[in-house]
Amino acid sequence: MTPQAQSPTTDQAPDRRAGRTTGRAAGWGVRWRRSRLRTRLAVTTAGVMALIVAALTVGVYVAVRHEFDWQLNLTLRRQMEAWLASPEGRGRIADVAWTSSASCSLHGTTTCVQVIPAGTPAGTVGSSGMPITEDAVRIAENKPGDAYSDVVVLGARGRTLTVPIVGGAVQIAVQAQTYANSMARLRALLGGLGAAGIALAAAGGWLVARAGLSRVGRLTETAELIAATGDPHRRSELPVAGEPGRDEVARLAGAFDTMLDVLERSLAARRQLVADASHELRTPLTALRTNIDILGFGDRLTPAQRDRAVAALDGQLRSITGLVNDLVELARGKEPPALLEDVRLDELARAAVATARTHWPDVEFAVDTAPTIVTGVPARLARLVSTVLDNAAKFSPDGGTVEVRVVPGELTVRDHGPGIAAEDLPHIFDHFYRARSARALPGSGLGLAMARQIAVAHGASLDAANAPGGGTLIRLRIPD
Template sequence: MSARRRLGARWRRHRPLRTRLAVAASGAVAVVVLGVSTAAFFVIHYELYHQLDLNLTQSATLAIQQNRGARPSVLAGECRFLSAPACAQIVPADPAKDAHERYLLPVGPPVRAVASGAHTPYFSNITLPEGKPARMLTTPFGGGKSLQVALRSDSVQKGVGQAAWLLGAVGAAGVLFAAGLGYWVSRTGLAPLARLTATAEHIAATRDPSHRIELPPGPSGKEDEVIRLAVSFNTMLGELEQSVTAQRRLVADASHELRTPLTALRTNAELLARADRLTAAQRDRASGALGRQIREVSVLVNDLIDLARDEEPTPLLEEVRLAPLLAHTVDTARAHWPATPFRLELADASATLPGVPARLARLISNLLDNAAKFSPVGAPVEVTLLAGELTVRDHGPGIAEADLPHVFDRFYRAERARALPGSGLGLAMARQIARAHGAEVSAHAAPGGGALFRVVLPDAYPPTRP
């Protein structure tokens, strides 16, 4: 890498984006101003000298008309600006013919060549004997002679110089104005980025994702890339805030639910550690309680792991036939709840759903366990598979109106269910599995008493992450 590239890379690393944009904008304007000023200078230079050349041509024409047949000599020796004939002289092609003539204007080989016809007419810049600048035209006079006509050009040079200074001043002012304007535009245009950076730094320092970037009012910024970036960042912050809130709530609820069984486990374990002081019946009760509490903790931990499956990769899907899966799950529930009769009705035995069989079985199992837990002894649990819908109904006490909106919340347990076993995660997991398969589960008060859970199957399966 060359030294220039290393210097440029180091400058980009140590200069903020706002400064780089302002410098880039100023540089672009400076190049344009320099180009326009240079072009204007050459246009002015050309026009002024072109006008002077036209005057010289007119003076030469007039001198030829007025001095036809004149011998080599100085026709006029007073050089003035824009005056005719002004500093005119006739020079022969043969230097021997003007040996005794003293010329005012410089005579060189090109002048003799024009007189002999070997050279075309030409313009040149000269300095007069008194030190004044002049513009001279050398053109054929006829008869082997050439005519030299000169006009002072100091006024033209002064005008060109003034134009150069004026254009330079205007260009410098334009560059300064462009620099200020570029800095203002960079500050204004990158203001959302500055707010985004400040918000990100604040969130990193406080770990609080509730802050948002302030956006300009109205729909004017919909097409602005920076505003769209700020909107996208706010959306990301909203999702992050929901995720962090849900994570904190899950951790708080899980710690609360684990505290009681872990305390009971420790108590029974300490009690069994002193088994020599207990009777056989006391040891049996403590051992049975310890086994039940271990199972409850295991179920709770497994449910928490299943609820965290949203963060796992999507497993392989297959076309699941719901009727056999439902029949198998109901048979398993009958073995687990022998005192509860389960009635299965398959009105649509051909229904299929792309998904994960184990997750769908867990969804149905959680609904069946919930229904059996609240059903009186001998009261049936009715399971029906209809076209596009699965229902599970029990004949228990039902769900209170105030509890209906919360039955699928994690760790939520109605007042009448707090004395029953369970972690309060079964229905939350059922809803998560249903939504992952494009379905929706809802709870209702059944006609005549009891609770009714309805799983509406998707018409066209849009899997998310089962």
């Protein structure tokens, strides 16, 4: 094989190794995600405790080492001050090299002193055995500042302090072997304690996971059974409020049961909504199909019959469109903040009244408004007000008056119709609910339900009551 043929294989080897490494990492990630929650909780707890123990261990070590360093440096500083005040050091000039001992033996509390003239090269070791450090040379050259250095003098660990004097610098050394031994013992002790702490953390994490997740397992079994059977009537059997063992897991079980209650009611409401919508759509769709069939015999119809069929189709299409629009409104939730803006509720109400006058020419509208600013979505608030006005006009007699009043934070609409029967009053905002007296009138029973939902989406309230002297009073309270 030629070198040219071999080179691609050589170049691809690092890529294959990188691919294997990435594959192993991905495999570990998948195995971790697929492992049991108890295992992950135990490992995570042990890992967190290990980090805490390690942080505490390092913190204690750093604090003790800093204290030892400070004490050793303080000893050097005091020894230097004492020597400079002694007859040997007072007024000393570094004109020649000088040592306090021919052989520095750093044991116990002994100290060694040497005078370093300017120009002495770094690394020089005199007869005393004390080395001259780079910091000592810098200070001897009349550079400002002091310097602490760790050195080895005749095989013994030491620490030096160098300060400037006339003509050079003076260096003093004390033994640091005791300090080094103490730090080694401290490292061993903290390492043992840290290992023991990590082992205890692992055991504790396993016990906590085992004890804490046993009831979660029961809750999981209940959820899986519900998912398998599709039956939301089942409930967990964990303790409830007021019973012993009411901890976070029991609260989770309570929230789970509450969620099942909401789900069960939602499913029932959805089935009822679908059934009611189907019922409400069936009649106009049937009439629509009938009129379409009639128009199919166009050559046999008189112009008057054709016009009546087209008008009926138009009315049925408007009815279906209104019903679909109401259903869409009911499906909407809370208004997104991005659509909210300041709205003049008084101006919006006057515009809605102007539109209502064209729809209900036989009804009088009396308007009394004061400048009122609210926060909301103009189009949806306009739909709410229009729905309430249409409802009031629908139940007003010919020549009757609908009174509209807007004051800061409130809009009221009153009609002078028959009012609401006591048995119907709690239900007029329900989906598809129509009072017995209203079943002969046009409408789907969704208007007021949609209006209240719009009010709730704006943080407002919409209520109805029988007005004194007859008629219905609908009140919208909306925050400014």
